[in-house]
Amino acid sequence: MTPKILSSDALKAPKHNSSDVAWKHKASQLLTAAFGAIPLSLGRKIRRWSYRSFMGQIGKDVFLGTGLDLMGTDRIFLKDNSMVLNGVRLNCRVPNSRIVLGPYATLERDICLVSFGGCIEIGEKTGIGPFVCMGGPGDITIGKNCLIASHSSLYANNHIYSDPSIPIIEQGYICKGIVIEDDCWIGSGVRILDGVTIGHGSIVGAGAVVTKSIPPYSIAVGVPAKVVSQRKQEPQVSVVS
Ligand SMILES: CC(C)(COP(=O)(O)OP(=O)(O)OC[C@H]1O[C@@H](n2cnc3c(N)ncnc32)[C@H](O)[C@@H]1OP(=O)(O)O)[C@@H](O)C(=O)NCCC(=O)NCCS
Numbered sequence: 074m075t076p077k078i079l080s081s082d083a084l085k086a087p088k089h090n091s092s093d094v095a096w097k098h099k100a101s102q103l104l105t106a107a108f109g110a111i112p113l114s115l116g117r118k119i120r121r122w123s124y125r126s127f128m129g130q131i132g133k134d135v136f137l138g139t140g141l142d143l144m145g146t147d148r149i150f151l152k153d154n155s156m157v158l159n160g161v162r163l164n165c166r167v168p169n170s171r172i173v174l175g176p177y178a179t180l181e182r183d184i185c186l187v188s189f190g191g192c193i194e195i196g197e198k199t200g201i202g203p204f205v206c207m208g209g210p211g212d213i214t215i216g217k218n219c220l221i222a223s224h225s226s227l228y229a230n231n232h233i234y235s236d237p238s239i240p241i242i243e244q245g246y247i248c249k250g251i252v253i254e255d256d257c258w259i260g261s262g263v264r265i266l267d268g269v270t271i272g273h274g275s276i277v278g279a280g281a282v283v284t285k286s287i288p289p290y291s292i293a294v295g296v297p298a299k300v301v302s303q304r305k306q307e308p309q310v311s312v313v314s
Pocket residue numbers: 220222223259260261262276277278279280281292293294295301
C-alpha cells in the first residue's frame with residue numbers, strides 16, 4: 074500500500090458551496106429530526122421512503138433503525154437488504170469520503186464509521202458488532218462474509234509526530250489503508266492498525282492488537298498479534314517417481 078500524507082487541514086469539512094449539497098444537508102437534518110425516533114416497522118418504512126431524498130443510495134428492503142446520526146449523506150450508499158441498527162453514526166462530511174454497505178451486510182447498534190476523505194466499504198453479508206469504531210482518512214475495505222465482533226476498532230491513519238515543537242494535532246497524517254479479505258472472523262475488542270491486511274479466511278483472537286499483515290487462513294492472537302496456527306494446510310506436492 075502506498076502511504077498518503079495529508080495536512081491537518083485536509084480533514085476539515087468545507088462550507089456547503091453547491092446549492093444541491095446544501096439542500097440535501099438541510100433535508101437530512103429536518104427529516105432525521107422528524108422521523109428518526111419513530112419505532113417499529115412504521116418508523117423503518119417512513120425512514121426508508123423519506124431518507125432516499127438525501128442519501129447516496131438506499132436499496133430495496135434496507136433496514137434503518139432509530140436515532141441514526143448521518144452526515145455527508147449523499148456519499149453514503151446502502152445496498153439492498155442491508156441493515157443499520159439503532160444509534161449508528163455514519164460520517165462522510167469531508168469531500169471524497171464514501172461509505173458503502175454491501176447487500177445483506179449489518180451494522181449493529183451504536184457503531185461509529187467516520188470516513189474523513191477515504192472509502193469505508195463493507196462487503197456482502199458481513200456483520201459488524203455493536204460499538205465498533207472505524208475511521209479514515211485511509212481506505213478501509215472489508216470483504217464478504219466477515220464477522221467483526223463488538224468493541225473492535227480499525228483506524229486507517231497515524232498522526233505525524235516527528236517534530237516535538239509542533240502540537241501533534243497540527244502535524245498532519247500518514248495513511249496506508251486497511252484490508253480485511255473475505256470470510257474473516259475478528260474477535261471482540263481487536264485493534265487493527267493502519268497498513269494491515271488480514272488474509273482471506275483468517276481469525277483474530279479477542280483483544281489482539283494487529284500491527285502487521287496476517288497471511289490467509291491464519292489464527293492470530295495477542296498484543297502484538299502473532300500467528301499461532303493455520304486453518305488450512307498448504308497443498309502437498311506429490312512427487313511421482
Ligand atoms: C482465537 C480463538 C478463536 C482461538 O480459539 P481456539 O482455536 O479454541 O484456541 P484455544 O482456546 O485452544 O487456544 C490456543 C492458544 O491460544 C491462546 N489464546 C486463545 N485465544 C486467545 C486470545 N484471544 N488472546 C491471547 N491468547 C489466546 C490460548 O491461551 C492457547 O494458548 P496455549 O496453547 O499457550 O495454552 C478464541 O480464543 C477467541 O479469541 N475467540 C474470539 C471470541 C470472541 O471475541 N467472540 C465474540 C463474538 S463473535
